Amino acid sequence: MGPRNPGAVRPAPHRGKAGAGSEKPATIGRAPVGMTRERLFAKRIASLDEVFAFLETFYAVESVDAKTSLTLSLAVEELFTNLVKYNTESHNPVTIRIGRSGTDVNVELIDRDVDRFDPSTLPRPNIEAPMAERNPGGLGLYLVQASVDKVDFQYADRVMRIVVVKSMERGDV
Amino acid sequence: MFEMRTGEDGSLRLKGRLDAAQVEKVSAKFEKISGPCVLDFAELDYISSAGLGLLFATHKRLADSGGRLTLINLKPHIRELFRIAGFDRVFALD
Numbered sequence: 106m107g108p109r110n111p112g113a114v115r116p117a118p119h120r121g122k123a124g125a126g127s128e129k130p131a132t133i134g135r136a137p138v139g140m141t142r143e144r145l146f147a148k149r150i151a152s153l154d155e156v157f158a159f160l161e162t163f164y165a166v167e168s169v170d171a172k173t174s175l176t177l178s179l180a181v182e183e184l185f186t187n188l189v190k191y192n193t194e195s196h197n198p199v200t201i202r203i204g205r206s207g208t209d210v211n212v213e214l215i216d217r218d219v220d221r222f223d224p225s226t227l228p229r230p231n232i233e234a235p236m237a238e239r240n241p242g243g244l245g246l247y248l249v250q251a252s253v254d255k256v257d258f259q260y261a262d263r264v265m266r267i268v269v270v271k272s273m274e275r276g277d278v
Numbered sequence: 279m280f281e282m283r284t285g286e287d288g289s290l291r292l293k294g295r296l297d298a299a300q301v302e303k304v305s306a307k308f309e310k311i312s313g314p315c316v317l318d319f320a321e322l323d324y325i326s327s328a329g330l331g332l333l334f335a336t337h338k339r340l341a342d343s344g345g346r347l348t349l350i351n352l353k354p355h356i357r358e359l360f361r362i363a364g365f366d367r368v369f370a371l372d
Contacts, residue, residue: 153299175324175355182326186298232364236341241334244363245327251362 141204141211148189148199148216156185160203167205173273176252177203177212180269183245184214184256192219192265208273209254216265224258280304285318289350293321296329308336313345320351330363337369348372 144159146152157178164174181201188199200215230243249256255270280300281293290311294300317333337347348370352360360366 150299150302153297157295157297172355178324179326179359182297182328186326186328230364232362234364236334236338236368239334239364239368241327241331244330248327248359248362 141202143200143202145198145200146185148192148196150186150189153182153185156181156201159201163203167210169205169210170273173210173271177210177269177271180249180253180256180271181212181214183249184267184269187224187245188214188216188219188265191222192216195219210271210273212269212271214267214269218263219265220263221260222265223260282307287316289316289318291318291321295324296322296332297324297326298328301328301332305332308332309339311336311340311347312343313340314348315340315345316348316350318350319353319356322353322356325356325359327363330359330365334365334368346370 142159142163146156146159160174160178160181163169169177185199185201195216195218197217200213200217202211202213202215204211224246227243227246230241230247231239232247249269253269253271255268257268259266259268279294280296280303282304283291283293285291296304333347333349340346349360350372352371357366357371360369360371
């Protein structure tokens with residue numbers, strides 16, 4: 106984590122080096138969810154290969170079933186690419202944390218020193234529309250919301266925090 | 279990693295992951311697809327909205343000239359994603 110000035114309204118710019126092996130145990134928010142892993146990723150689409158490798162290492166260590174891992178990888182990709190596309194005012198790396206609490210797998214994406222972006226204001230895609238009228242825009246967030254058990258967007262002190270929870274399938278834990 | 283090659287039956291066989299990073303690399307190949315085309319998904323393990331968008335744009339372009347994409351051998355989790363996106367009504371899925 107980068108240094109922060111507790112007296113400042115805005116957090117200090119993040120000084121961490123993306124992709125520098127900054128994995129470490131951490132906690133998600135204030136909830137005691139047990140051991141988690143955390144890493145910084147440069148905010149660009151080309152980081153996705155590293156993001157997937159990071160997630161898949163966690164899935165293997167924590168024996169996360171295939172369906173849950175596919176769903177979480179999709180959610181992280183969609184949310185990460187949204188940060189790349191829309192939070193363009195800062196080039197700070199994005200923190201991704203992942204942890205397991207019982208049958209729940211929790212993922213958190215943290216983007217620092219960015220303007221407020223409320224994904225709930227994006228138009229919901231009309232999946233019933235005929236092809237000629239369809240526009241695939243907005244589909245990513247819709248897929249996330251339809252696939253995971255919880256997705257929560259928080260914004261404070263110019264920090265965007267997105268929390269995703271997916272419960273592992275019964276019998277696959 | 280994502281690969282696309284032409285099979286002996288003329289279908290285009292997709293392999294690996296069609297995520298946003300791969301879409302940036304392979305969009306030009308999809309722009310070269312013309313006429314009716316079969317895409318074999320048997321070895322495709324993952325697709326995101328970026329991949330779905332690329333397929334949709336290709337399908338729409340072909341449809342404008344009387345062509346279409348037919349998708350075959352989708353794995354269950356990918357078929358489910360098409361259903362959630364409403365793309366099971368857009369594409370011919372076999």
